[in-house]
Amino acid sequence: MNATIRSYCRIGLALAAFSGAFVGCSTTSKPEAKQTVAETKFTGLVIEQGPGSLGSEPRKEPVTCLILHHTAGSLPSSLDILQGKDPKHKVGVHYLVTDEPKPRVIRLVPExxxxxHAGKSGWGKLSNLNQNSIGIEIINYDGNVYPYSDAQAEIIFALCDEIIRRHDIKPCNVLAHSDIAVGRKVDPGLKFPWAWLASLGIGAWPLPNEVADNLRKKQNLSPNHVRSLLTAYGYVLENGDAGLKLGVESFQRHFRPAKVDGVIDSETVAILEALLRRYQPKSYREAKFKP
Ligand SMILES: [Zn+2]
Incomplete structure (x- = not known):
């Protein structure tokens, strides 16, 4: 996870052409932010108070999910967009993690x-998850291509730990934007350190021995079965083969990043079943024995 030296503008513009996310290069000067520790009850993490964002509304529902994103743009351009300076986007997010050698956490919207930040989205029975979630944006042009630095991973861990403890968020509700917007979003990407974070207690991950056990058994790889398992875990899928393929791809992007192709295979199903047994046992039993 070494930080990569790269040209913000050149790569940012190239990706802007197809990402549709936070895009464009800006000449905004380096943002000033004053320090506050107001919201760090547990970890001692320093959170800087940022410039505020127009993209927010009163919260009417409890926080049950934590959603991770990559910005697909530089720190200045992302801050511009998150402050509402770009009329094409009305977006906002609670926290922004920078990509400096010593990354910072900047708060833009109070919890x-x-x-x-979620847009059109669904997870389990929830839809349009802005009301149900805290959002973290991380500066990375494309987390499917560029690794997150070790320093970013460390500060992401501290921030997630803080938020999860404060809101008592379940492991299986620590999610990628790509998990809740299947076929529409691909962030924070397959380079995001999900496995490492899970080893420290952040988010869901299958037990390796359960995956191995599942692989030794004969697996049911039928599309209907896999659709019912993905749905039981929380994924909201469009109908038809194309909808299922996108769901499998989203699942792999989070839980089987070595091969993200949307193809149902034994390893994907073994991981999915192990996750379900660990985190959603009731839904798993219902999905498994569905006629
Ligand atoms: Zn996103």
Missing amino acids: NLAAY
């Missing part, structure tokens, strides 16, 4: 407001 008692719902920020506009």
Whole structure:
């Protein structure tokens, strides 16, 4: 996870052409932020108070999910967009993690407001998750291509740990934007350190011995069965083969990053079943024995 030296503008513009996310290069000067520790009850993490964001509204529902994103743009351009300076986007997020050698956490929206970071989305019975979630944006042009630095991973861990403890968020509700917007979003990407974070207690991960056990058994790889398992875990899928393929791809991007192709295979199903047994045992039993 070494930090890569790269040209913000050149790569940012190239990716902007197809990402549709936070894009464009800006000449905004380096943001000033004053320090505060107001919201760090548990970890001692320093959170800087940022410039605020227009993309928010009063929160009417409890926080049950934590959603991770990559910005697909530089720190200045992302801050511009998150402050509402770009009329094409009305977005906002609670926290922004920078990509400097010593990354910082900047707060843009207080947690008692719902920020506009999830967009059209669904997870389990929830839809349009802005009201139900805290959002973290991380500066990375494309987390499917560029690794997150070790220093970013460390500060992401501290921030997630803080938020999860404060809101008592379940491991299986620590999610990628790509998990809740299947077929529409691909962030924070397959380079995001999910396995490492899970080893420290952040988010869900299958037990390796359960995956191995599942692989030794004969697996049911039928599309209907896999669709029911993905749905039981929380994924909201469009109908048809194309909808299922996108769901499998989203699942792999989070839990089987070595091969993200949307193809149902034994390893994907073994991981999915192990996750379900660990985190959603009731839904798993119902999905498994569905006629
Ligand atoms: Zn996103």
